[in-house]
Amino acid sequence: MKKVGIVGGSGYTGVELLRILLRHQDIELTTVCSRTNAGMRVDQYFPSLRGFTDLLFTDPVDADLQALDLVFFATPNATAMHSVPALLKQGVKVVDLSADFRIQDASVWQTWYGQTHACPELLPKAVYGLPEIHRDRIRNAELVANPGCYPTCIQLGFMPLLEAGIVDRSTLIADAKSGVSGAGRGASVATLHAEVSDNFKAYGVAGHRHLPEIEQGLLMMGEGPVSLTFTPHLLPIVRGIHATLYATLRDESLSEEALQSLFEDRFRDELFVDVMPQGSHPETRSVRGANTCRLAVHRPQNRATVVILAVEDNLVKGAAGQAVQNMNLMLGCEERAGLEILPLQP
Amino acid sequence: MKKVGIVGGSGYTGVELLRILLRHQDIELTTVCSRTNAGMRVDQYFPSLRGFTDLLFTDPVDADLQALDLVFFATPNATAMHSVPALLKQGVKVVDLSADFRIQDASVWQTWYGQTHACPELLPKAVYGLPEIHRDRIRNAELVANPGCYPTCIQLGFMPLLEAGIVDRSTLIADAKSGVSGAGRGASVATLHAEVSDNFKAYGVAGHRHLPEIEQGLLMMGEGPVSLTFTPHLLPIVRGIHATLYATLRDESLSEEALQSLFEDRFRDELFVDVMPQGSHPETRSVRGANTCRLAVHRPQNRATVVILAVEDNLVKGAAGQAVQNMNLMLGCEERAGLEILPLQP
Amino acid sequence: MKKVGIVGGSGYTGVELLRILLRHQDIELTTVCSRTNAGMRVDQYFPSLRGFTDLLFTDPVDADLQALDLVFFATPNATAMHSVPALLKQGVKVVDLSADFRIQDASVWQTWYGQTHACPELLPKAVYGLPEIHRDRIRNAELVANPGCYPTCIQLGFMPLLEAGIVDRSTLIADAKSGVSGAGRGASVATLHAEVSDNFKAYGVAGHRHLPEIEQGLLMMGEGPVSLTFTPHLLPIVRGIHATLYATLRDESLSEEALQSLFEDRFRDELFVDVMPQGSHPETRSVRGANTCRLAVHRPQNRATVVILAVEDNLVKGAAGQAVQNMNLMLGCEERAGLEILPLQP
C-alpha cells in the first residue's frame, strides 16, 4: 500500500486532508507534520478524530518524508517551495495545496506574492491540478499545484462557455463569496466570530491573488486574451464558496436550453462536477464536506447576459478533496477513492 | 403634535417602525393595527419594547385611522391598495411600505404581482419615496410608495453613473445579497434557521419582482433605455443588504479618483447616503439599525468595469427608516428626526 | 441482503437516515415514503443526495412495507402508533424515532402527548433503544422505541453516577442546549433564522415532554426515586446538543480522578460513547455528523457538586444514527456498520 504524509497538518486544509485520508482504503497515512504541535497526539489537537487515529504530529525536520510515495503540503504560501526540490529528487511525489507552483510565470508570482521564488526552475514541471482539464498530465506528474479555492469553481463555471467560444472574453465577471475557513486558522481580528457573524462585505476588490491564477487558467480555454473582474466577498459561514459568473453571449440566438446542454455535455463524464437541472439554484450546503462542484446555468429575461451559479466546499473540491483526487490520479488509485462522501443536510 | 398609525404592526417592518417611532420626538404614535393580535399589548408580543409603550394592537376595522395625520402600511403586497383610497379621501396621508404603488404601469404590476390592481387610478398620484431623487415631490405627496429594499441601494449606487451618462446603460449588473429578514416574518420552511444558517444561495435568478421597479427607476436617471441583470442571493444574516454593482465605462480615460469625486459631489448634501473613502469595503454591520446607505467606488485593475459596493439595513433605509424619512418630509418635520441612530458595533 | 424502508423521509431525521443508509454496505434501502412528495425523486427534494440514489418518494399507502425486513418511522409523534401493529403482525421489525413507544405507562404518555394511545398493548413489547443499557434486549426486539435527543445524552451522562449510587438522586439538574434542527422541518415562526440567529433562550422550563422519558430511564439506574430539574434551551446552531449535568456527591471523599475512572470503566467497551481526558470541554462540533456521545467529568473547586458535560449530534446519536445502531443490532449486522463517520472540522 502506498504511503503518504502531510506537511502542515494543524490548519484547516490539514485537518480536512486527515478527515479524508484516514478513511481512504487504498493508501496509508503514516506521517503528519506540524512544527508547533510536534510530539502531540493528532486526536488531542483535533478531538473530532478521536477513535480514528493514533498518529502523533512530527516536526518536519525529523520526519522521514523521503520514504513516502507522496507528500501533501498544506502549508502557508512560500513554504513548500523550500522543501519540494529535495523531495522530488528523492522520487517523492508532491501535491502542494499552497500557491507556490500555481503561476507559471515566476515574475507574475513574485509581483502578487511579494517575494522571490525559491525554485522557478520547477515551475514548468508543475502540473496545475484541475483534473477536469489536465487529467492526463496529472496522472504522470511528479509535482501538482493544487488550484486555489476560488479558481477551482470559477474556472469550472466558465469552462464550457470559453471552450465553445460563445461569450465575449473581455467582459467576464466573477462575483464570488467565500466562507471564512478560506482565510485559514491563524489568529486574526478580521476573522473573529464577533467581526464576521451577522455581517457581510467585499474585500480585495482592487486585486486579489487569485486573479492572475484564474486568468491564466481561462486563457487556456479557447482563443484570445481574457479579462476578468473578480470581486471576492466574505460570507458569515464556515465552509462554502458561491461564485456568480456573468458573461455576454456573442450570439444571442443561443437558447437557455442550448446552454444547458453545452454544460451537461462538457461534464457528463466528470465525477465531481454536477450540472443541475435548468432553473436550479445550487446552495453551498448541498456540497458541504463533499468533493463536488455544482453548477446551474441561467439566461435571465432571455437577454445577452448568461449567469452561471457555481458552488463548492472551499476545503474539499477547493482544497483537500481535490488534492486527494489528484493523489488518486498520481498513484494509480481510482479517482473517486476516499471521496464518496455524502454532504450533511441540514 | 401630529398623530400617526401603523397597519400591519406585527411583522418585521412593523416592529422596526415601532422601534423608530416610539423614540421620535415630533410625532405621536397612537395606533398599531394587527388583525391577528388585536387586543394584545404590543410589548407582550415584542418584549424588546417593554418599558417603551403601553399601546395595544387594534383590529384595523376598529381603528379610527381617519383621525390620524398619516398612516403607514406595513402589510403584505396587495393589501394596502384596498384601504388607501378611502383614507386619502379623508385627507389622511399614507406611506405604503408594500409594493402596491411602486410600479407606475398597472399592467406591469399585474404581470409581476399576479393580480388585478384595485386602484390603478391612484398610481399617477403616488410618489416614489426615494428622497435622494424625489424629495420635493415627497414633501407635497399624499401617497408615498416606499421603495423596496433591493431597489433602494441599487438605485442609489447606479445613480451618479447614470445621471452623468458615463456608463453603458445596456449591460448593468446588480449582484445583490440580502439578510433573511427581507423575507418577512411568515412561517416558512425556506427561511428556517436550519435551512439558512451556514448556507448561501441565489434565488429568483430568472426574474425577481424588484427587477421592474429598479429598471423603472434607473430609466429616469439620464437618457435612453436600460437593461439590468439582477441576481438576488440569500445571506445567513438577519439584517443587511450588500449590492455589488457592475457597469462598463463609456470613456476609459475617467480615473478612479474622478469617479470618487462624482459620487462625493452627488451625495454631499444627503444625510443618509455616505460615500466612503477610496478603496473602502463597506460592511453590512456598519449600518445595522441605521438609516444609512454606504457606498464605495472601485475601478479594479484600471479596466473598463466600475464596481460599486452599496450596503444598507434592509429594514431601515430599505424599509421602515426610509418610510419615516418620507413621513418627516410629508409632515414638515426635520428630515433626520428620529433617525439619528448609531449602529451596533459589533 | 436485508431490505429496509423509511416512513417520513422528508424531514430532518428522514434525510439523516438517508445519508447514513445510502452508504451502509450491509443492508439495502428500497423504500422511502413521504405523503407530500410522493412520486418525486428523492435527490430532487434533497440535492445533497444527487449521485447517491435513484429512489422516488412513495406514498405510504402504496408502499409495500410488509415485504421489508425493517421499517424506520421518522414521522411526527402519534403517527407510527397507527401503522406499527399491522407491520409487526407481518413480521416486519420497526424502529420508531418518534415518541410513541418510549413511555412505558400509557397514562403518562397520554398526559404529556395530549391524546389516547392507539396501541397501549404494544408498550410492554417495545424496547427502549439505548444500546448502552438495553443492548441484549434490542438484539431480540421486534419494536424499538428510539430515544429522544435530550434523553440520550442526559441518560448517558448520569448513568455511571446513578448506577454506582454515589450521588443524591433527588437533586439532579440537566441544563441542556439544543440546536434548532431538533425542532424539525415544519414551517414555524419560532424557528425562523431571523428569530433564532444571534439569539438564545430557554423554553419549556415549566415542563418538557422529554422529562418523563428521562426520569423513567434514570429510575432504572440504581435504587430509589429520582427527581430531575430539566431546563432546555434553544441554541442558534443547526446540529448539536450540549447537556451540562449537575449532581451532588453523597461521599465527598471521592476524588475527581476516581470519578474519571468510574466513567472510563463504564464506557470502555462502548463504541459510541467517548469519555474525554480529565479537564476537557467537549464541543458540539466534535461530534457533528457522527454517532458519538462525548463526555467529560468535572468536580469544580473540589466541592460536592459534580459537573458532567455531554455532547451529541441530535440528528445522529440523538436520532438517526442511534436508530441505525439499533437496526444493526436487530438485523445482526456489526453494531458499527455504516456509522464510522468522521465529523466535519471545522
Add this chain to the structure above:
Amino acid sequence: MKKVGIVGGSGYTGVELLRILLRHQDIELTTVCSRTNAGMRVDQYFPSLRGFTDLLFTDPVDADLQALDLVFFATPNATAMHSVPALLKQGVKVVDLSADFRIQDASVWQTWYGQTHACPELLPKAVYGLPEIHRDRIRNAELVANPGCYPTCIQLGFMPLLEAGIVDRSTLIADAKSGVSGAGRGASVATLHAEVSDNFKAYGVAGHRHLPEIEQGLLMMGEGPVSLTFTPHLLPIVRGIHATLYATLRDESLSEEALQSLFEDRFRDELFVDVMPQGSHPETRSVRGANTCRLAVHRPQNRATVVILAVEDNLVKGAAGQAVQNMNLMLGCEERAGLEILPLQP
C-alpha cells in the same frame, strides 16, 4: 457640561462606550485613547461612527486626562491599576471596566489574576458598581469598579432569593452562556468565526475568574457562607448572556406566585431590571444594545428547585451601559440619561 474620556477605546467595550456617550446629552466626550491607533480618526477605525464624531484617537501618554471630570478605563486587566492612583489624586473620577478593583481582598485578586496588585491601598475606596445594591455609595464614589458581565446578571438573579433568606446558600448553581464579544477584540484562534460558529461548549469549568467576584457579591446578600457552582459556556452569538440559575428552597410551601411577587417587589423601582410575567422565557435578543437585565422566575413541577432565567447584553448592562449608569450617578446626571435605547428586533 462635564467632560469625560475613554482609555482603551479600540476594543469592544470601548466602542460601546463611544456608541452610548456620543448620543448622551448631558456630558461631553472629549478624549478617546488608544496606543495602537493614536492619530487615527475614530470613525476611520469604526466606520459605524461616521457622521457622529470627529475625534481622533490619542496616545494615553499625550492625553490631558487630568483635565477631565471622569475617565473610563476599558483596558485589559492589570492596566488601569497603574494609572488610576495619579488620576484620583488630581480629583478625576474613574470608572474601571476591567477587573482591577472588583475584588476587595488583594490576595484573592492576586491568586486569580496571577500578579501583584499595583495599588491594594485603593481597594477599600473602590465601590463595586452594581447600582441595584450600592447606588448610594456609587453617588459619592471617586473610583467605581464596574462589575464583570457574568457577575452582573448572576448577582441580580440571585439577589431577591438570598436577601429574603429563602434558599440554601451552599448549593447555588449558575449555568451561564455568553456571546463571544465577551472575550474581547484580540486576535485569537479560539474565537475565530470558523471555530465558534455552529458550535457550543463549556469552558473554564474548573475555575473562572468571575467566580470569586460573584461569591464576594452573593456573600453580602443575606447571612452566612455561600457556595456557587459556576459553569460558563461560549455561545455562537456576538452579544448576550443568558444565566440559568438554580437554588433550592428552604421552605417548599412558597408558591411560584409568591416568588414572582418577591422579584417584582425587589426590582419595582429599578430602571434597568425587568421582571417578566410568570412563565416567561426572556431571550438575549430582547436586550441587545440595551442596558436592561430581564429576569424570569420558575418553579418547575412545583419541586424544591427554583430556576431563575436572566439575560443581559454583556457589552451594555454587562459593561459599557452599566459604566455609563455609574457615571450618571457619580456626576449627578439622571440615572437613565443616554441609556434609553430600544433593542433591535429582529
